[in-house]
Amino acid sequence: MSNNLNLDGCDLVKLALKYGTPLYVFSQGMIERRCREIKEQFLNRHEGSHAYYASKAFLTLAMCQIIEKEGLGLDVVSGGELHLALKASFPAERIVLHGNNKLRQEIEMAVESGVGRIVVDWEGEIDIIDEVSKIKGQKTPILLRVTPEVKAMTHKYIQTGHRGSKFGIPLERIPYVVKKTISLSNVELKGFHFHLGSQIDDYRTYLEAVDVITKLMSDLREGLGYTTEELDIGGGFGIGNGEGSLTKPISYFTDPAMERIKARCLTFGLPLPSVAIEPGRWITGEAGITLYTVGAIKEIPGSCTYVSVDGGMADNIRPALYGARYRAEVANKMGRDKDKIVTVAGRCCESGDILIEDLPVPGDIEPGDILAVFNTGAYSYSMASNYNMLPKPAVVFVDKGEDILVVERETYDDLVVKQRGIRSALRV
Known part of the structure; x- marks a missing residue:
């Protein structure tokens, strides 16, 4: 033997x-089991929730087909990733486009293909999306990526939620950006997104960010009359190293986050937004x-x-x-x-x-x-x-x-x- x-x-x-x-050898069964755990422990337990696979972790035509079959959405960060997803016949309405410096042609591709959401990473991007959407005769749903000024305990190269991050819109600019966005005719502001980094092992980091963003949601409703419909808390859920550190179940991260979101919305008198996550490494x-x-x-x-x-x-x-x-x-x-x-x-x-x-x-x-x-x-x-x-x-x-x-x-x-x-x- x-x-x-x-x-x-x-x-x-x-x-x-x-x-x-x-x-490179991949266990298809393990990928599918992780997707099913997300459905059982998050999607099926929280009405209106969504999960988007962070495709930058690993993306091929075959991977797109597995994610589509398992009922998850797809998070892409470039025109190339979007093109591959569309080539795999992945449903465009289940795709979210990210990127801190999206090219105009990438925005045009996203709008034309009808992606579910575009996550805005800087103020000037909104004008481009509005202009492109007007030319296409569409109204494009967007989320604003907020920098929550929370520092995750991970390598500095993969921290993304701190104040000095190249990603997201600074907190103090959000009221201005929201006011501007809701005045435009060809974009529809659905809510907010944040991402704290990669290989995060402690759920409490997410709770810190939830506290910041829900306070922001309350302030915007009081000051501008804007009600948040959607909140995407990103991904970055860590995996074990096989040397005594084990991978935590997805519920280790999502259960406390959902409890905190519900509690904070109740405290502020806010309607509960639909919540999304973006696991990548955790799946594959x-x-x-x-x-x-x-x-x-x-x-x-x-x-x-x-x-x-x-x-x-x-x-x-x-x-x-x-x-x-x-x-x-x-x-x-x-x-x-x-x-x-x-x-x-x-x-x-x-x-x-x-x-x-x-x-x-x-x-x-x-x-x-x-x-x-x-x-x-x-x-x-x-x-x-x-x-x-x-x-x-x-x-x-x-x-x-x-x-x-x-x-x-x-x-x-x-x-x-x-x-x-x-x-x-x-x-x-």
């Missing part, structure tokens, strides 16, 4: 041999594993042992970008004693291309072994690059012992297909 690592009934070593490495992060083939192994006396793999920062920039930590296993040597400590190095020409430090592995690790890095389902494929002209890996979904290729591996020819030489152009 094989001691190879398995995922959803599929032998990961065999998948590495079949599709090559680096390889743990569903993904990246497979690599071990190459060069360098033992440096008095320093460390480097185990180099055939991928690295080009397919997972997060360790180099903000110190993200991962755990891994040698997939073809499961169950053996881990009596060696190594540093997993990527193949990119950068000293900072280190995937994992101080990883325990079997002492007989050798070139050709398959290394499986866990919890890479979010912000690995979506942030992948062609640095050093490396082709992007393939993506495979597995479910109940079956595997399906959902994104083909790039080839060297793919890397140059858009390039043009200059010889003929310079010829006299």
